[in-house]
Amino acid sequence: MKKRVVITGAGTINALGHDVPSTLAAMREGRCGIGPLDxxxxxxxxxxxxxxxxxxxxxGIFNRQQMSLYDRFTQFTLVAAREAIAQAGLEFHGDLAAQSGVVLGNSGGGMTTLDANYRSVYEEGKNRVHPFVVPKLMNNAAASHVSMEFNLKGPSFTVASACASSNHAMAQAFQMVQSGMSPVMITGGSESMLCFGGVKAWEGLRVMTKDTCRPFSANRNGMVQGEGAGVFVFEEMEHAKRRGAEIMAEVAGFAMSSDAADIVMPSKQGAARAISGALANAGLNPSDVCYINAHGTGTAANDKTECAAVADVFGSHADHLMISSTKAMHGHCIGGTGAVELLACIMALRDGIIAPTIGYEEPDPECALDVVPNEAREVRVDAALSNAFAFGGLNAVLALRRV
Structure with a gap:
């Protein structure tokens, strides 16, 4: 028998705030975290x-020994994990520790460490690097340090699928709890690519804007990179109820698909399969869904394709949907973006507040959906979807319910 899976803890650090309350306040206010790079x-x-x-x-958070081991993406992850696990009120000992684990999404790994050490070797001509460079920059560093800090001895690993990494990771964690393999899983994702090499690489794709991110707006001209982490406690519902935990939302289902078409151009059919698959897996009808947190990068290719996929799946109900992109506020956090964006879904389900798509200026006839322009909206939401569509044609959609 499949278990029901709920979220009992959430933590984050991103351009909008260093914790969940400040991030949700910024989302409600439609605040923009985009600015000049330092x-x-x-x-x-x-x-x-x-x-x-x-x-x-x-x-001020980590000691000298930890700093020698923690890249910025790992630091973000640990800050978010501490907040999430403290909120959940969990301590991991005995059987709970043996069965619980951590699955995190990350795309670039320790990019700031990589960038700094390339500078050291190639620019400064040094012949030696720190002995901890490899364990500091490896993609699984954050997951490993979370497992060590919290005594998580069950299934622990990292998922790397570009911009869908976090959603893929959370889908894996969901399955492990749903199947009974683990009563609790720590999951989400992180990224810190805002270093010279990380930004220079993205420049080469010619998808970046030089002013600001305007998802779904006719005058949009590209995406903005962000950084940060989102970490959640996924817990078997009865386990959570027995210990009197606060339940933030239920993870109802998910789906994944591959476009199998192009390494960078998104496919309407691939996105639609993931969206419809998530509905089916969660046992939801299209009319049950009120809100979708869009992938919404602010590029013409993504925005038009995503809106077309949503329209195809939801049919006449698409006119009654609200769909917003929070990337105009916190940027595109690459492998960590789905985790940061899940907070907007939780806010919609728990608090009845839809985060807006800020920066919206001109209607686009190819994005003719209710994109909640510029101002948050109060409305009861019983079910929501969180979309993530990655380079490589890898799609992952999570479905959540109000509890």
């Missing part, structure tokens, strides 16, 4: 903006 050699970049985490002093 990184070395920014003057050599043609794109000089990003949704950067400001005011984060890692030295």
């Amino acid at each position: 990184i070395p050699d920014v003057d050599r970049l043609s794109v000089q903006i990003g949704a950067q985490v400001k005011g984060f002093e890692a030295e």
